[in-house]
Amino acid sequence: xxxxxxxxxAASPAAAPTTSIxxxxxxLQALVAEGxxxxxxxxxxxxxxxxxxLYDFKExxxxxxxxxxxxGIHAAQGYARSSGRVxxxxxxxGPGATNLxxxxxxxxxxxxxLVCITGQVFxxxxxxxxxxETDIINITTPVTKWNYQVTRAEEIPEALAKAxxxxxxxxxxxxxxxxxxxxxxxxxxxxxxxxxxxxxxxxPAPVVRNEYIEQAAALINGAKRPFILWGQGVVLGQAExxxxxxxxxxxxxxxxxxxxxxxxxxxHPLNVGMLGMHGNYGPNVLTNECDVxxxxxxRFDDRVTGRLDKYAKQAQxxxxxxxxxxxxxxxxxxxxxxxxxKETLPxxxxxxxxxxHAAWLARFNDHMxxxxxxxxxxxxxxxxxxxxxxxxIQQLNEITGGEAVIVSDVGQHQMVACRYALQNQSRSHxxxxxxxxxxxxxxxxxxxxxxxxxxxxxxxxxxxxVQMTIQELGTIMQTGVDVKIIILNNQFLGMxxxxxxxxxxxxxxxxxxxSPDFVAxxxxxxxxxxxxxxxxxxxxxxxxxxxxPGSFLLEVMVTKExxxxxxxxxxxSVAEIRLR
Amino acid sequence: MSPEPxxxxxxxxxxxxxxxxxxxxxxxxxxxxxxINIESLNVSPSEIEGIHRFNxxxxxxxxxxxxxxxxxxxxxxxxxxxxxxxxxxxxxEMALYKVPTDVIAEKVLVERLLRENGARAVVIRKDYTxxxxxxxxxxxxxxxxxxxxxxxxxxxxxxxxxxxxxxxGFHHKLKEFERREPSxxxxxxxxxxxxEQVFTM
Numbered sequence: 001x002x003x004x005x006x007x008x009x010a011a012s013p014a015a016a017p018t019t020s021i022x023x024x025x026x027x028l029q030a031l032v033a034e035g036x037x038x039x040x041x042x043x044x045x046x047x048x049x050x051x052x053x054l055y056d057f058k059e060x061x062x063x064x065x066x067x068x069x070x071x072g073i074h075a076a077q078g079y080a081r082s083s084g085r086v087x088x089x090x091x092x093x094g095p096g097a098t099n100l101x102x103x104x105x106x107x108x109x110x111x112x113x114l115v116c117i118t119g120q121v122f123x124x125x126x127x128x129x130x131x132x133e134t135d136i137i138n139i140t141t142p143v144t145k146w147n148y149q150v151t152r153a154e155e156i157p158e159a160l161a162k163a164x165x166x167x168x169x170x171x172x173x174x175x176x177x178x179x180x181x182x183x184x185x186x187x188x189x190x191x192x193x194x195x196x197x198x199x200x201x202x203x204p205a206p207v208v209r210n211e212y213i214e215q216a217a218a219l220i221n222g223a224k225r226p227f228i229l230w231g232q233g234v235v236l237g238q239a240e241x242x243x244x245x246x247x248x249x250x251x252x253x254x255x256x257x258x259x260x261x262x263x264x265x266x267x268h269p270l271n272v273g274m275l276g277m278h279g280n281y282g283p284n285v286l287t288n289e290c291d292v293x294x295x296x297x298x299r300f301d302d303r304v305t306g307r308l309d310k311y312a313k314q315a316q317x318x319x320x321x322x323x324x325x326x327x328x329x330x331x332x333x334x335x336x337x338x339x340x341x342k343e344t345l346p347x348x349x350x351x352x353x354x355x356x357h358a359a360w361l362a363r364f365n366d367h368m369x370x371x372x373x374x375x376x377x378x379x380x381x382x383x384x385x386x387x388x389x390x391x392x393i394q395q396l397n398e399i400t401g402g403e404a405v406i407v408s409d410v411g412q413h414q415m416v417a418c419r420y421a422l423q424n425q426s427r428s429h430x431x432x433x434x435x436x437x438x439x440x441x442x443x444x445x446x447x448x449x450x451x452x453x454x455x456x457x458x459x460x461x462x463x464x465x466v467q468m469t470i471q472e473l474g475t476i477m478q479t480g481v482d483v484k485i486i487i488l489n490n491q492f493l494g495m496x497x498x499x500x501x502x503x504x505x506x507x508x509x510x511x512x513x514x515s516p517d518f519v520a521x522x523x524x525x526x527x528x529x530x531x532x533x534x535x536x537x538x539x540x541x542x543x544x545x546x547x548x549p550g551s552f553l554l555e556v557m558v559t560k561e562x563x564x565x566x567x568x569x570x571x572x573s574v575a576e577i578r579l580r
Numbered sequence: 581m582s583p584e585p586x587x588x589x590x591x592x593x594x595x596x597x598x599x600x601x602x603x604x605x606x607x608x609x610x611x612x613x614x615x616i617n618i619e620s621l622n623v624s625p626s627e628i629e630g631i632h633r634f635n636x637x638x639x640x641x642x643x644x645x646x647x648x649x650x651x652x653x654x655x656x657x658x659x660x661x662x663x664x665x666x667x668x669x670x671x672x673e674m675a676l677y678k679v680p681t682d683v684i685a686e687k688v689l690v691e692r693l694l695r696e697n698g699a700r701a702v703v704i705r706k707d708y709t710x711x712x713x714x715x716x717x718x719x720x721x722x723x724x725x726x727x728x729x730x731x732x733x734x735x736x737x738x739x740x741x742x743x744x745x746x747x748x749g750f751h752h753k754l755k756e757f758e759r760r761e762p763s764x765x766x767x768x769x770x771x772x773x774x775x776e777q778v779f780t781m
Contacts, residue, residue: 123771137602142609146656147602151769166656182771200761201598202656325650 018189023153024053026190027117027179030160031061033193036088038062038079038450040072044092045132047119049184064450064479067471069096071443073103074469077112078447081430082405082457084238086113086167087447093120094132097139097178102437104143104174109434110259111236113172115163123151123180136178145173153186157193165196170204171323172236206324208339208347215335216318217351219292225360226252227283227290229275229304232259232433233297233321233341240264240426242345243296249349251356253364255283257298259433262423266402272364276304277568278415282367284566284574287312289363296320297341300330301434310573320344374579375565380420386559387535389416389488395542396458396486397422404456405430407448409441409465412494415564417460427452439468445483446475456484456546463489463515473525476551484545485553487518490560498563503570522553529553590619591645592664592671592742595634596626596754598657599766607634607658610651616640620673622739628754630763631659635741659757664744671742675720676702677711677727678734684709690730697723708733 021029027050031039039061043051054063066072069091076087091097097118107114121130137149146166148159156179163175220226228250234243240263247254247264253272254264264271273280275287284306287293293315298304305311308330316334319327320341327336337344379390393416396404402422408414408431423429430448432440445459466487476483493511500508522529528548532541538556545552568577597603604623611618620637638645645663653661681704684690694701697719699711713720720737744750 123769124774126769126772138605141602141606142613149601151771152767155767199656200757200763201659323654325647325654329647 018191020187021190022049022053022185022187023150023156023179024049024184026153026156026188027160027184028053028057028061029190030157030193031088032057034086034160034164034195036061036086038064039088039090040064040066040075040079040447041090042066042069042072042092042096044094044096044119046093046121046181047090047096047117047184049181050090050117050119050179062450063090064446064475066443067474068469069099070102070439071446071469071472071475073100073107073114073116074437074440074443075447075450075472075475076114076116077103077107077110077440078407078430078444078449079451080107080112080114080447081444081451082427082448082455083451084427085451086115086164087451089114089116091116091118092132093118093136094134096132097136098134100176101140101143102435104140104176106432106435106437106440107174108143108145110432111172111232112174113167114174115160115167116174116176118176118178119184120149120178120180122182124182126151126180136176140176143174144176147176147178149178149180150183151180153183153188156183157190158196161194161196162199165199166202170202204322205340206322206338208337208344210347212335212337213344213347213351216294216337217348219316219318219335220250220252220294220348221351221353223292225286225290226250226292226294226357227286227315228252228254228294228296229257229287229298230254230260230263230296231257231298234260234263235297235426237297237322237340237342239297239340239342239345242342242349244268246345246349246352249354250352251354251361252294253357253361255280257301257304257433258418258429258431260298261418262428263426265425266421266423270361272361273368274419276301277306278419278564278566279304280368280419281371281566281577281579282364284568284577285367286363288314288573288575290315292316292318294318294320295331296345297322299326302330305330306568306572306574306576310575320348371566371579379416384559387533387538387556388562389413389490389558390420391535392486392488392538392542392556392558393417393420393460395539399542399546400456400458402428404428404458405448405452407431407441407445407457407459409459409461410436410438411462411465412490412498412562412564413460413462413488415495416488438465440465442466442469442485443472443475445485446472446479446481449481449483457482458484458486460486460488462494463487463491463518464493464513466518467513467515470521473522473527476527477525480550482549483551484548485522485551486545487553487555488558489515489518489555490558490562491515492560494562495564497561501561501563502567518553518555527551527553529555531555531557533557587641588639590637590639590666591642592666592669592740593634593636593638593645593649593652594662594664594742594744595636595652596659596661597632597634598659598763599625599630599632600657601766601768603655603657606655607636607652610648611636611638614644614648616644616648620740622741626754627751628758631754631758635739637740662744664742668746669742669744671716671740672714673717673720673740674712674714674738675723676736677713677723677732678708679711679727680731680733681706681709683730687730690727693723693726697726699723
């Protein structure tokens with residue numbers, strides 16, 4: 001070895017080349033490296049350095065300027081739900097950050113992968129009640145899967161790599177990374193970005209245990225009246241094909257939670273409809289008659305189960321879920337199949353016998369026939385003079401053929417949209433399921449369109465909910481994003497009014513809500529619109545809306561005091577579902 | 581009000597975790613969200629540098645405790661969670677008692693009291709003496725009652741720490757875990773004392 005080589009220490013092979021950049025640039029480089037193309041945000045003092053860096057990232061990152069941070073995070077949720085990718089929202093410290101809280105809670109309960117980045121005051125000011133300082137880490141701890149505060153620029157690449165990994169792996173969920181302003185401004189020698197693939201204390205993908213697969217298959221093969229309930233886990237696991245194969249081979253009737261809708265096409269012969277409080281008649285009644293209940297990627301929410309002590313007590317329960325905390329949480333499981341359903345479903349399909357359960361399936365169809373007579377026919381093809389919410393969805397189905405992405409808000413119109421919208425494919429219905437966030441749909445529809453730019457996106461919103469985030473019409477105006485908006489206006493906060501009618505002696509307490517002239521409001525935002533209050537104008541208006549180049553707001557005046565049926569009244573068992 | 585479920589009892593929850601800022605809150609809110617009171621909480625480094633151990637005592641039914649344990653283990657930075665009844669653990673609390681030295685010196689009775697309660701003098705000064713005992717709650721309580729008439733000045737009790745009876749292999753597994761993937765350093769805010777040197781607007 002020559003003296004020269006001895007004098008120069010050999011470069012460690014592990015040491016990657018570094019470049020000197022600011023924390024703000026490192027933040028945006030991380031987003032680009034994670035494959036992010038669209039971010040939803042709103043600038044402010046504590047996040048100015050990141051916005052300054054964004055000026056040079058316009059080619060790589062499409063930043064959508066929203067009108068309120070809540071709109072930003074709901075848009076990120078809509079993006080994530082329609083695209084299957086991680087949604088990203090940006091907000092400043094203090095009020096900017098606290099405005100994210102509703103969206104975080106919504107995303108956590110609906111398992112939506114999000115990375116939220118908030119600016120924070122300088123690290124040395126933490127705890128001093130500085131201008132726009134709020135303790136967003138502690139505020140968001142109950143509503144995030146994980147959160148982290150960065151106080152030095154060097155922490156940024158690893159914190160964001162972890163954030164993306166945690167958000168999308170296992171049971172997905174929202175994470176928040178809070179970055180102090182000094183960390184955004186500091187320069188540091190940044191190594192090449194490395195995505196995170198492993199955290200030692202975190203087990204996103206449980207090991208599948210074959211004995212449970214075998215026990216589950218044995219139960220299913222011996223069942224006379226098996227029944228499948230599926231939820232969003234099938235969608236989040238990207239296991240739609242594996243799920244369909246399981247359903248078709250086993251021949252078992254399958255019903256969905258509102259977040260699972262579309263994982264199996266609504267028109268599939270084994271899709272027997274929607275579960276829950278306003279779900280279909282058969283799936284609710286027959287839950288208490290099946291002998292084996294197979295729950296896949298669903299969490300037995302109280303709106304699905306009704307009264308738990310009278311829920312499927314006769315059935316043996318097989319529960320497939322990636323999240324071990326869901327097993328036995330609400331319903332006692334006979335066989336737990338803990339794992340990613342993309343992995344467990346094919347194993348189960350291989351062991352189940354090919355069967356048809358014709359007589360059992362016929363019972364679902366009989367119940368559906370009763371429901372059509374009692375509820376559905378009049379809702380979709382009304383003989384009354386006034387328009388119904390259902391006929392709007394029915395007409396929409398006929399025009400779109402079930403190809404549109406529907407984004408619904410919360411309340412009566414949501415139940416109608418979930419019950420009646422045709423869905424040919426997965427990721428076609430974005431709605432706030434667990435949290436029930438009014439005001440979700442308008443911003444979520446904006447995000448859904450960015451996430452699925454080649455599909456028509458139709459937001460279906462009530463007159464109450466739309467007024468909660470109506471400022472996002474400004475986002476639509478400025479970005480030119482093509483979102484069709486249907487307001488089903490019954491001049492009431494309809495779902496609460498329904499409860500007051502049925503359970504509180506028609507004491508209509510503050511549900512009589514007035515609305516502005518929505519078409520005029522849209523016009524103020526230079527969005528085309530129309531108002532319809534007669535049946536013969538509905539179809540042409542829907543056709544005009546869908547054919548319109550760009551956004552369109554269609555306000556449909558519907559009958560004021562319609563109730564959503566069937567209904568499982570609170571405190572009743574699913575078998576006590578009322579048709580009227 | 582429904583009657584108190586008969587099977588509510590003290591449970592000892594043991595959690596091995598990363599040493600990270602904010603994790604204490606993430607674990608604490610799992611209890612407070614359900615309006616469950618934490619009776620005792622001890623958080624300290626385990627025998628392995630970088631891995632912390634929580635000992636949490638609550639009164640609940642096993643069904644609830646099992647769900648809580650799962651929820652804790654679900655947190656990204658939690659390694660492993662166990663729950664045990666009092667019968668399944670050996671536990672101790674430590675207590676310190678500060679009393680005036682002149683009283684101790686003069687009253688023979690006190691000396692016997694301390695002897696009977698297994699107390700040990702940690703510090704003896706002219707003005708005061710600090711005794712220490714370890715034991716179950718009733719034991720440390722007994723000495724408070726006994727010392728009160730003799731001018732007890734200050735008292736402090738630690739949280740409960742508990743050793744699980746059926747814990748074969750714990751230490752070995754922990755060591756192996758740390759050996760395979762060493763823990764990361766805890767990142768703290770290093771700027772809190774730099775106020776004068778930083779441009780703040």
